[in-house]
Amino acid sequence: MQKLDINDIRSNRLESYEKMGSLLERSFIRLSEAGVDSKSYYYWKSKKLISNEMGRKWVELSGVEYVWIQILRTLQRYNCTIKTMQDVHYQLFTKAYEENLANRILVENINHFKKVSAERELTRNESAVLNALLQFKDNQLLQNHLRGEISYLYHYIIKSFREGIEHYIILLENGEIKITHDSNMLYESTPMLILPLSNYICVLIMENQKESILTSSGFITEEEYSVIKAIRSNNANSITISFEREDKRIKKIECASSGILSEDKSREIMRILGIKNYSSISLKTRNGTTLSFEKKNMTYY
Helix, strand or coil: CCCECCHHHHCCCHHHHHHHHHHHHCCCEEHHHHCCCHHHHHHHHHCCCCCCCCCCCCCEECHHHHHHHHHHHHHHHCCCCHHHHHHHHHHHHHHHHHCCHHHHHHHHHHHHHHHHHHHCCCCHHHHHHHHHHHHHHHCHHHHHHHHHHCCHHHHHHHHHHHHCCCCEEEEECCCCEEEECCHHHHHCCCEEEEEECHHHHHHHECHHHHHHHHHHCCCCCHHHHHHHHHHHCCCEEEEEEEECCCCCCEEEEECCCCCCCCHHHHHHHHHHHHHCCEEEEEEEECCCCEEEEECCCCCCC
16 A cells, blocks of 8 residues: 655645645555455445445545545444444535535635735745635636535544544444544543544554654654553553543553563553543553653644
């Protein structure tokens, strides 16, 4: 799978916007690389969970399609119904068309550069971007095309890449689905399933950039990433987790003498780090080092 260079997306150069568009338009991921077989793919398609391939001879996925396939795989593993999958699809795709998200983003970007131009002279790159956006606004055919292409999932991916904003898909016990960047909503009611989008998005990024995007963007802290690295390198001896809010438990997870955690224990720790419902964590490694830290409150845009 070809990986994305996060630096190509974070700048305000015109090429950056073209790179963002490639997440939608360019199909560069084979179905086999997404870990799903053709039977599942075409079954989901028959349930209107996947759009048409627009005449492609072979099934190849764009970056956004790849992330969506991974979300479907997770929902399938947790035995979610097709109705639940369709509800999530509505929130991420159909709703964006109904609300004309593409036009809203276009207008917001134009207004941003106009505001900057009122305060100072635009750089050459900024002027090029503004001119391109104004041309898009005057092209109704292109606007109609983008309305069908720009989804909330695409919007959240770009927000993650450019601004480090994490989004969660939350499935509640009553069947309600919420998608939010506010981690406080994770505690408002009892969730059945929480899916942080960063889990899927990071697969698209170049290997040598994953650590920096995870930590500098705010997906996880440096300390949390140290715990993950200790688990992956089989260097953890014990991990003690204190929980917060009404849940005052203290959970100590011991590793095998080899430093290897069972798959269930590893998944449990990753989930705790993902939803951030701990108050403090203490790590003891096999080589004698220790690390203790409290949860840092996240700042969202």
